[in-house]
Amino acid sequence: MAPNDPIDVLNRLLRLLCRSLPVYLASTRPSDPLGPRDLGHRLGVIAADQRALAQRVAEAIAERKGQVEPGHFPLEFTATNDLALGYLVRRAIDYQKRDVEAVGECVEALAGEPSLLPLAEEILGDARGHLETLEEMAGQRA
Numbered sequence: 114m115a116p117n118d119p120i121d122v123l124n125r126l127l128r129l130l131c132r133s134l135p136v137y138l139a140s141t142r143p144s145d146p147l148g149p150r151d152l153g154h155r156l157g158v159i160a161a162d163q164r165a166l167a168q169r170v171a172e173a174i175a176e177r178k179g180q181v182e183p184g185h186f187p188l189e190f191t192a193t194n195d196l197a198l199g200y201l202v203r204r205a206i207d208y209q210k211r212d213v214e215a216v217g218e219c220v221e222a223l224a225g226e227p228s229l230l231p232l233a234e235e236i237l238g239d240a241r242g243h244l245e246t247l248e249e250m251a252g253q254r255a
Contacts, residue, residue: 117222117223117225119177119223119226119229120174120177120179120180122219122222122223122229122233123170123173123174123177123179123229124174124179124180124181124182124183125215125219126170126216126219126233126236127167127170127171127174127181127182127183127184128182128183128184129212129215129216129219129240130163130164130166130167130170130236131163131164131167131183131184132183132184132185132186132187133159133160133163133208133209133212134190134193134201134204134205134208134209135156135157135159135160135163135205135243136160136163136164137186137190137193138156138160138193138198138201138205139156139157139160139161140160141194142198152198152199152202152250153198155246155250156198156202156205159243159246159247162239162243163239163243166235166236166239167183169232170232170236171183173229173232202247202250202251203251205247206244206247206248206251209240209243209244209247210244212240213237213240213241213244216233216236216237216240217237219233219236219237220233220234220237
């Protein structure tokens with residue numbers, strides 16, 4: 114397949130959404146007894162947003178008769194299991210910055226796909242908003 118094949122680009126977006134650090138944390142930690150409830154809640158909201166967008170991306174892939182490939186969480190995420198949420202917010206910022214860049218590349222790759230571009234742009238806007246939220250969370254902890 115071509116590097117800008119819409120199904121490939123959509124699957125990249127899907128992996129970014131489904132396998133983010135906030136989604137991992139939300140699926141592995143029902144709560145953090147040592148951390149502020151606020152952090153866990155706000156990470157959960159980010160994860161829920163990402164899951165909802167991932168569902169829409171999966172639907173777009175299926176509509177185009179493509180194979181939905183959400184991938185796996187990075188193995189390095191397992192090293193976060195025993196870390197405090199306050200620390201993990203800073204780690205999430207680093208990952209989110211990379212994700213914003215990667216989603217931007219996907220938006221560029223879908224520039225010639227008018228039916229998909231609005232979804233990709235929405236994902237980019239959400240990714241930027243989530244980065245701001247994470248940075249605010251880290252600022253509150255500083």
